[in-house]
Amino acid sequence: MCVNEWIRRDFAMPAAVAGTAVATASAPVAAVARARARRIPAPRVALTNVRVFDGNGLTGPRTVVIDHGVIGLSAVGARKVDCGGAVLLPGLIDSHVHVRDMTALDALAAHGVTTALDMASFPAGALTPLRGIPGLTDLRSAGTPAVAPGSPQSGLPTFPQSGVVIGPEQADAFVAARLAEHADHIKIIVDDSGLDQATVTALTEAAQRLGRLVMAHATTATAVDRALTAGVDMIHHVPLDAPVTAATAARYVRGATAAVPTLTMMEGFAGLGVPGHAYASARAGVAALHKAGALILAGTDANATPGIPVHPPFGASLHRELELLVDAGLSTVEALRAATASPARAFRLYDRGAIRPGNRADLVLVDGDPVADIRATRAVQRVWIGGVAHS
Known part of the structure; x- marks a missing residue:
């Protein structure tokens, strides 16, 4: 798996490079109006x-x-x-998706996913038309993620410059900008060559001071270490380069950090045959987290981003995720909780x-x-x- 391809897939909106992201997210206005009415x-x-x-x-x-x-x-x-x-x-809860239109919401709902946590959307307000439609999946979003200067997503035409964080002194301003855009949670891209430890920690502390949960994108063992040191609330993905060790799993538990492994996505990327990345590492990592007693949430990374080689389908992939969690050692009851009560509690959605x-x-x-x-x-x-x- 190419890290740059991974980042681009995870945070580039559909057709963002062509500058059509807003239209993709907010267009069929008439369809949204009909859905609300009927x-x-x-x-x-x-x-x-x-x-x-x-x-x-x-x-x-x-x-x-x-x-x-x-x-x-x-x-x-x-x-x-x-x-x-x-x-x-x-109702099932998918803790990691990238929704852009009503088609995705409809697919989620048809498969029993009644709440979806979007893990990056920009520009501001891109998903506003898709929120609160009766009978369709309830959507929450991180909005613009925090990224390092020179990162692939920072160069996208639609990416807000307020999302590019140069150092820890900009942490408060970044979080304030996301709250002004009504972000439900804060997302930080933690990569080996990205934001340094001081900046990740400052962003985490700034968000938590204002009552927002912090999500960390971390796909390598080094990135996971940085996210844990910062004290983030959730780490999304699980490394393919090396299994999570028992010692690292214990750090999840001590810090009350939830894991959203996105095994469905990891399985897809591992299947591309990139040297040094194996699904067995991801599966073993989840087994270690489970053995340590870490909170594990079901998330799929469902997306329809053009140019990306792995597209977990909206809705159907959550059922695959549950099967992979059971294969990695969770009981069926634990897997069901990972898509119901556990994410509801972790995301403070106490009414579901x-x-x-x-x-x-x-x-x-x-x-x-x-x-x-x-x-x-x-x-x-x-x-x-x-x-x-x-x-």
Whole structure:
């Protein structure tokens, strides 16, 4: 894997070099308007005869009520839908995507992904038209990432110069600019030859002082070390050049740093045959993190960026990610939590991730038992997002 290609894939917007990124993200305005108008939540629906994933396993058959967009308490007067013993999961959460249009949101929703954490978008406001559309995936974004001078993304025509950080003295200004653009979290590109330790640390501290979570892009062992030293909240990707060691995994735990391995993407890049990069290293790294007790979140790096050799498909790739996490040592229950309760807690989205009264009615009905076989998550029957049935 070429590091420059990786960076360009991870943060260049579709057709950004041609200067069409804004249009890609914000264009079909009419389609967005139609989507907002046609998806009205049913007042009250009672899903009967469902087995609920409660974070530990499956319950016996019971009733779950959708009451004006949230999980309700009483089924009295609700329209009843017999689900025939199917399994009801909390809406799935993909902790690493690169969304640019409604097509991506629709694909995510169709596969049961009801919340997606976008890990870079620019210029400012590119994703605003895609937020809050009833019945489509709820989208949060980092906005412009912090990058080093001379980095590949810093030279893109659409890349804001406010994202280029020369040294630690610019950390406060960078974070202030992202907050002014309503970024939900802060992203820092941590590369071997990129931002130095002092700058990564200053950016992390500036963001955390203002209550923002810090995401670090780190694809090598050296970059992971720098991110951990800075005290970031989450590290995205897992090295292909060498497995995460037991000592490094212990540092994740001590610092309460979550891991978003994006195994689906790592599998794809490892398959390109680049010398020195092997999927076995990524898989072993996740196994070490799991053994140490690190918090592991399911993220795919789903994207449709032209010119990049690996495009995990929106929605479907999250199911592959769950399978790869299980293959790396997580139990099926742990994998399901990695796409539900764990990211909800890690990203401070306390109104989702579990099926309980008062939470958003983000729900996925599947045919089969994903606790027995994680592949059952692929058999999506119906999806509700904020109480709105996706169609």
